[in-house]
Structures are given as C-alpha cells and as structure tokens.
Amino acid sequence: MVFINRFLLGHCDGDPCMNGATCNEVRDGYECICPIGFKGTDCEEEDKCHPNPCHSGGVCTESNGQYVCTCAEGFKGINCQEMNRCQPNPCRNGGSCNELIGDYECICPAEYLGKECTEINHCHLTPCLNGGTCSATLGIGFSGLVQCMCFPGFSGSRCEVKDRCHLNPCKNGGNCHDGICNCIGGYTGEYCETSPSPCSVSPCLNGGTCLTKGLTSYKCICRHGFRGSNCEEESRCEPNPCLNYGICFDQEEGFKCECTHGFKGTHCEEELSPCDTNPCLNEATCIVEYQKYKCLCKLGYKGQNCEDLDKCHRHPCKNGATCSSESDELRCECRQGFKGILCEEQDHCFPNPCLNGGICFENADSYTCQCPSAYKGIHCTERDPCHPNPCHHDALCMPEGEEFRCHCNLGWSGLSCEEEDRCHPNPCLHGGVCVAHASLQYECHCPSSFAGLTCEVESASVHHYEDHNENLPNCRNTRFGCCPDGENAANGANGAGCPELHHHEVEQWEEHHTAYATPWHFHHGHK
Numbered sequence: 001m002v003f004i005n006r007f008l009l010g011h012c013d014g015d016p017c018m019n020g021a022t023c024n025e026v027r028d029g030y031e032c033i034c035p036i037g038f039k040g041t042d043c044e045e046e047d048k049c050h051p052n053p054c055h056s057g058g059v060c061t062e063s064n065g066q067y068v069c070t071c072a073e074g075f076k077g078i079n080c081q082e083m084n085r086c087q088p089n090p091c092r093n094g095g096s097c098n099e100l101i102g103d104y105e106c107i108c109p110a111e112y113l114g115k116e117c118t119e120i121n122h123c124h125l126t127p128c129l130n131g132g133t134c135s136a137t138l139g140i141g142f143s144g145l146v147q148c149m150c151f152p153g154f155s156g157s158r159c160e161v162k163d164r165c166h167l168n169p170c171k172n173g174g175n176c177h178d179g180i181c182n183c184i185g186g187y188t189g190e191y192c193e194t195s196p197s198p199c200s201v202s203p204c205l206n207g208g209t210c211l212t213k214g215l216t217s218y219k220c221i222c223r224h225g226f227r228g229s230n231c232e233e234e235s236r237c238e239p240n241p242c243l244n245y246g247i248c249f250d251q252e253e254g255f256k257c258e259c260t261h262g263f264k265g266t267h268c269e270e271e272l273s274p275c276d277t278n279p280c281l282n283e284a285t286c287i288v289e290y291q292k293y294k295c296l297c298k299l300g301y302k303g304q305n306c307e308d309l310d311k312c313h314r315h316p317c318k319n320g321a322t323c324s325s326e327s328d329e330l331r332c333e334c335r336q337g338f339k340g341i342l343c344e345e346q347d348h349c350f351p352n353p354c355l356n357g358g359i360c361f362e363n364a365d366s367y368t369c370q371c372p373s374a375y376k377g378i379h380c381t382e383r384d385p386c387h388p389n390p391c392h393h394d395a396l397c398m399p400e401g402e403e404f405r406c407h408c409n410l411g412w413s414g415l416s417c418e419e420e421d422r423c424h425p426n427p428c429l430h431g432g433v434c435v436a437h438a439s440l441q442y443e444c445h446c447p448s449s450f451a452g453l454t455c456e457v458e459s460a461s462v463h464h465y466e467d468h469n470e471n472l473p474n475c476r477n478t479r480f481g482c483c484p485d486g487e488n489a490a491n492g493a494n495g496a497g498c499p500e501l502h503h504h505e506v507e508q509w510e511e512h513h514t515a516y517a518t519p520w521h522f523h524h525g526h527k
Contacts, residue, residue, distance in 0.1 A: 018044045055080045093117045122146045122258075125249070132159030145247075145260075153179070160221075180209050180221075188212045206231045244268045262291070282306045318344045356380045392418045429455045 010030075012023035017032035021043035024031045034043035037050050049060035054069035058080035061068050071080035074087045086097035091106035095117035098105050108117035110124045113136075123134035128148035135147050150159035162179030170181035174192030183189070186196030189212060199210035204220035208231030211219045222231035225238030227250060237248035242257035246268035249256045259268035274293035275286035284306035285296040297306035300313050302325075312323035317332035321343035324331050334343035337350045349360035354369035358380035361368045371380035374387045376399075386397035391406035395417035398405050408417035411424045413436060423434035428444035432455035435443045446455035488498060 016042050018042050053079050091117050120258075125258075128159045129156075130154045130159045130162065204231050242268050244271075279305050316342055318342050354380050390416050392416050427454050431455075 010025055012025055012030050015023065016030060017023040017034075019038045020035050021038065022033040024033060032041065032043045034040070034047075037047050039045050039047045048062050048065070048067040052058075052060050053067060054060045054071070056075045057072040058069040058075065061070065069078065069080050071077070071084070074084055076082050076084040076087075084099065085104040086099045089095075089097050090104065091097045091108070093109060093112045095106040095108045095112065098107060106115065106117050108114070108121075111121055113119050113121045122136045123146055128134045128150070130151060132148040132150045132154065135149065136145070148157065148159045150156070153162060155161045165176035165179060168176060169191045170176045170183070172183065172185065172187040172192045174181040174183040174187060176182075181190065181192045183192035186200040188194045188196065188199045188210075194212060198216060198218045199212050202210065203218060204210040204222070206226045207223045208226065209221040211221060213219055220229060220231050222228070225235045227233050227235050235250055236255040237250055240246075240248050241255060242248045242259070244260060244263045246257040246259045246263065249258065257266065257268050259265070262272050262274070264270045264272055271291075274288055274291070278286070279293055280286040280295035280297075282301045283298055284301065287294050287296060295304065295306045297303070297310070300310055302308050302310040309325070311325040311330045315323065316330065317323040317334075318340075319338045320335050321338065322333040324333065332341065332343045334340070334347075337347050339345050339347045348362050348365075348367040352358075352360050353367065354360045354371070356372060356375045358369040358371045358375065361370060369378065369380050371377070374384055376382050376384045383402070385399050385402060385404040389395075389397050390404060391397045391408070393409060393412045395409055395412065396407040398407060406415065406417045408414070408421075411421050413419050413421040421436060422442040423436045426432075426434050427442065428434045428446070430450045431447050432450065433445040435445060437443060444453065444455050446452070449458065451457045
C-alpha cells in the first residue's frame with residue numbers, strides 16, 4: 001500500500017488494465033479480466049486466436065505475434081480451409097500419396113500398380129530375361145498374365161531361349177542347338193571360344209546348360225522342370241499344378257499358385273461367386289447368370305450396378321411417348337402428332353394438313369398453311385388463276401373465283417393487257433372522246449363545235465367545208481357517215497348496218513367513201 005497525503009491508494013486506482021478490461025484487487029497487486037480478443041497482464045496484447053480463424057476443427061496457437069492452425073485430419077491450408085486428399089492416405093500397399101489440383105496420385109512400390117496401388121505388378125514378380133520388355137495383361141478372367149517382348153535372337157515366354165544357330169556361331173567344332181553351343185574337346189564359352197573350363201566336367205544335371213563365369217566358375221541354365229545351382233532339384237511347377245489357367249511360382253517349401261480372376265484355393269480349384277464382392281448398389285439384389293453377376297435394381301434405379309437414378313420409372317412422358325434418362329437428364333421421344341418436353345402438346349402440323357407442297361406453321365391452338373405460288377386457300381387446295389401471271393406488260397392480276405381480271409397499266413388494254421391502247425395518251429383534241437377499235441384503230445367523238453380526224457377543225461371550218469360540198473349525199477351529215485354504196489347512212493363504225501357490195505362495188509365505194517367521209521367521226525389505224 002502507498003499512502004499519499006494521508007489517503008490510501010489501491011492498485012487499480014491508476015486503471016492499469018487496457019482495452020476495456022476489468023481490474024480486480026488481489027493480494028499484493030491487481031488482476032485484469034480481459035475482454036474477448038485481448039490477453040496479457042494488462043490486456044495489452046491482441047488475441048490472434050479469437051475468434052478462432054481455423055476451420056474444420058483446426059486448433060489455433062499463437063507464435064511471435066501470429067497464429068498457427070493445427071488442422072484436423074483430411075484438411076490443410078493456413079486456415080484449414082482446403083481438403084487434403086492425401087489424408088487419410090488412399091494409397092494401398094505402402095504407396096505414397098502426391099496431391100494434385102482437385103485430385104491425387106499414388107506413387108506405388110515396384111510390386112504394385114493402379115490408381116491406389118491395389119493391382120499386383122506381375123512384371124515385377126516375373127521379369128523377362130535377356131533384356132526382354134515385360135507387359136502385364138489385365139482383364140476379367142485373365143488377370144495376372146504377362147507377356148515378354150524379346151530382342152531379336154531370343155524367344156520363349158520369358159525370352160529365355162536364344163536361337164542364333166542360323167549364323168553358326170559355335171567355334172572349335174561346337175554344335176549349335178536351340179541357340180546354345182554344345183562344345184567338344186573341353187572348349188567352353190557361349191560360342192565354344194574358351195579353352196577347357198569348369199564346364200568341361202558337365203556339372204549341370206538333367207540337361208542343364210553350363211556357362212563359364214571367368215576362369216574358375218560356371219553357371220547352369222536349367223531346363224523346364226528343374227532348378228538349383230546344378231539343376232539338381234525338380235521344379236514343383238512342372239507340370240503346372242495350378243488349375244483354371246493359374247500361374248505357378250516355385251517356393252522354398254513348395255509352390256504358389258497365382259489364380260486368374262474368378263478362382264481361388266491352393267490349386268485355384270475353387271470358383272468365386274461374382275456376387276461375393278457385392279457389386280450391386282442401392283440395395284439391389286445380385287444374382288449369378290452364366291458365371292457373371294446381374295443386378296436386379298430397386299424401383300427408381302438402373303445401370304449395370306444400379307448406380308444411376310431412373311427418372312423414367314414414374315412414366316412422366318405423355319401420350320404414349322418413349323422415356324429415356326441419361327445421366328441426370330430426362331428425355332421423352334414423342335409419337336408422331338405430339339411435341340413438348342413431356343410430349344404433352346398436340347402437333348397440329350402432323351400429319352401435314354397443307355397440300356400441294358404447302359408448309360405448315362403452328363399457331364397457339366391452330367395452324368397456318370404457307371402455300372406455294374400456284375396455290376391458295378386454307379389447305380392450299382385452290383389453284384391460283386393468277387399464277388403464272390397471265391397479264392402482260394406488268395399488269396396486276398386479281399383472282400375472281402376460278403377466273404382472273406387484269407388491271408392494265410396506262411397504254412395497254414385487252415383481256416390480258418396484250419393490246420396497245422391507241423387512246424392513251426388521248427389523241428382527240430378539244431375534249432373529244434377517244435374510242436379504241438380492233439386492228440389498232442381509234443375514233444374521235446368530237447364536240448359539236450369541232451370536227452376532223454382528231455377534232456382539230458373548228459365549227460366555222462366545218463360549215464365552210466359543207467358549203468363546198470353541197471353536192472354530196474345527205475348521208476354524209478349522219479353520225480357514222482355513208483355506207484359503201486354512197487347513198488345509205490351507216491348505223492355504226494366501219495360501215496355497220498350497210499348493205500353488202502360486190503367486188504366492183506367495193507372498188508367504187510372506196511373512191512366514193514374517200515370523197516364523202518363524214519368530217520365528225522374518224523377511224524384511225526396504227527401509224
């Protein structure tokens with residue numbers, strides 16, 4: 001305790017606790033109760049582990065002002081936020097796991113291979129001789145078979161047979177047999193090139209071949225069925241005791257059979273049931289048929305092992321459509337006349353109601369036919385009289401039932417606008433009315449005060465003309481002039497209503513008509 005000016009001061013009076021901590025008096029001092037996120041004697045240090053930054057059950061510890069996460073098994077990263085695909089180790093048989101991006105790989109021992117080092121590497125157990133390359137053949141019913149690719153001059157299942165006799169390599173009178181020189185006179189060596197050696201005493205038994213090693217040692221190459229340094233021991237794998245294509249391996253105390261897929265036992269005599277490995281998923285029933293398994297899937301599943309969902313089991317497709325499901329997708333194959341995702345809609349365009357090559361387009365609840373140019377109507381059954389266009393000179397064709405009407409352009413006339421209209425532009429002057437006739441002729445109907453071929457003569461001139469033609473017959477003053485006989489008045493244009501003339505009378509009429517033609521009405525031919 002400290003006494004100042006006779007007052008007793010406590011240890012907490014100076015607010016020694018920082019960051020909002022609570023100070024409690026204790027014997028011979030004080031104690032700070034720190035708020036969440038701080039620590040230290042006076043709560044002066046920030047607690048890096050609060051709140052806990054480590055995910056997935058990671059344990060947080062502080063070190064040098066920072067935090068370190070100790071991750072639970074199967075996780076990694078600064079905050080244990082990443083999955084560790086190598087924890088626990090998926091690699092079997094002593095394989096080491098190497099993590100990749102989104103995956104992992106197993107580094108297998110020499111005796112194993114496969115994704116997780118679960119397959120036996122038969123090439124490790126059965127190496128090829130004489131530099132041959134080994135390859136393992138894996139497959140149902142034949143797993144464990146090996147094949148050796150031999151160098152030229154070697155053959156046999158493990159490249160153990162050397163056949164170079166065709167080159168006659170044996171020296172000193174040696175005989176070549178199956179690629180091996182049988183030397184005489186004590187000569188040794190692969191080609192009988194070495195003087196008498198340890199092999200000259202034939203140490204190899206049971207037909208074994210002796211090869212010298214240096215000057216004083218040798219090696220025996222044993223025949224099939226024998227083994228040992230001098231080929232003195234009989235091989236227990238000859239003949240092969242392993243059944244059902246099993247592979248036999250000599251052991252110190254006997255032999256070992258490597259069975260093919262589907263068999264087990266000392267001699268591979270027991271047949272495995274394909275259902276022993278429980279290949280069927282999702283509570284399916286496994287049965288054996290023809291030495292193979294078959295999965296009877298529960299409702300809602302499909303696939304060889306019942307591993308896929310069967311979205312077709314509730315028959316979602318309508319109107320007799322065929323249902324198929326691939327991966328997670330449902331597909332309905334509609335019958336003719338239906339469409340839609342579930343074939344729930346009727347296809348109004350099937351069968352095609354549009355005839356004569358018409359194209360059908362569906363509307364909301366109906367259809368529309370787009371007809372070819374020669375047809376029309378709801379179902380393209382009506383022949384279009386305007387196709388091809390019978391109207392000439394770019395005239396507009398308008399169908400009227402099974403007939404047509406041509407709307408001619410200016411300057412043309414006729415049923416199909418094939419005739420040139422001599423009344424366009426109007427050749428009649430002073431308000432005269434033009435009337436077209438056959439043979440490209442026209443006639444001007446002049447007002448009363450004009451006359452002439454095109455109504456170009458004024459009435460005064462007409463009277464003057466009449467004064468000088470008093471001797472002409474009265475028929476000249478009629479509307480359509482005189483007949484060919486020069487006496488009777490015509491009832492219409494071109495001598496309509498006139499009596500017939502004989503040939504000599506026609507010639508006289510031509511002269512007479514030329515002289516007595518009426519000045520009010522004229523027929524005009526093509527210029």
